[in-house]
Amino acid sequence: MVNTHHFGLExxxxxxxxxxxxxxxxxxxxxATSICKRLCYGNGIRYQSAAQKAKRERNFKTVEYLLDMGGSELLAQNLVALVDQARPADWLAAKISGVPTSLPWSVRIHDVGDWHTTRYVQAWQIAVAQRPSCKFWFYTRSFADADLLGAIAQLASLPNCSGLLSIDSENFDSGLLAFARHSGVFKLALLQEKQADLDPELLPAVARQVKQGQIINFPYHHGGRHVKPLLDSPLTNCPQITSEALPLVTNKYMPKPCQSCAFCLPV
Ligand code: SF4
Structure with missing residues (x-):
């Protein structure tokens, strides 16, 4: 008998x-590359509380359980219910009166975590297609397996979903290959270490293949400090990390930095 008390999506x-x-x-x-394991912001104290870890584990266990019990369709039903919880409070009134909501309706898939199976990606495909008014985006390093990447590309091809391939000194070759193989589908996201630690081939390879607006740069940051951002073309530095224009927002009635910036979100 399964103890359902230990299940739930949040x-x-x-x-x-x-x-x-x-x-x-x-x-x-x-x-995951050894670089992202070492530098992942999920290592931070805020993400390492017992409650946060338990939530992520419960989400994973529930995802697998629903996939086993009813496949991608059953998980998708539950994901749609979850996405609906992210609706702005005035969503219904705005829909009836035909005006925009006071805040955008958006969900980032995988604040922490990544795509691990095709059936899981397919569940999100169904859910994202059923909620065209919500904007979804994700970053992924799951691009070395062609079948998994193919499913992820289908998801990122939906008009209300944006997918960014996360590259670093270890995986940029396969990331750029995936970017080229699915031309026009993905953007790229660079996890930037100190310039001295970057693979010398990385920036030239990016410059040959990627245009301005197609890659966002995340200078490694920790405890309010970040490494010196690269200014090389075609990189755009994440303004939330590298400027004071978009401070973190805890007020639930205010747009969050990514909702205001929207570089990584679908247009
Ligand atoms: S602030 Fe902008 S560039 Fe930075 S992660 Fe958010 S959407 Fe992307």
């Missing part, structure tokens, strides 16, 4: 991105 309200869905890293980050 969102996290993130002060940078807004509503987000997370999975445990050890189980879902199947193509």
């Amino acid at each position: 969102l996290t309200d993130n002060s940078k991105t807004g509503w987000a869905f997370s999975l445990s890293r050890s189980q879902s980050c199947v193509q």
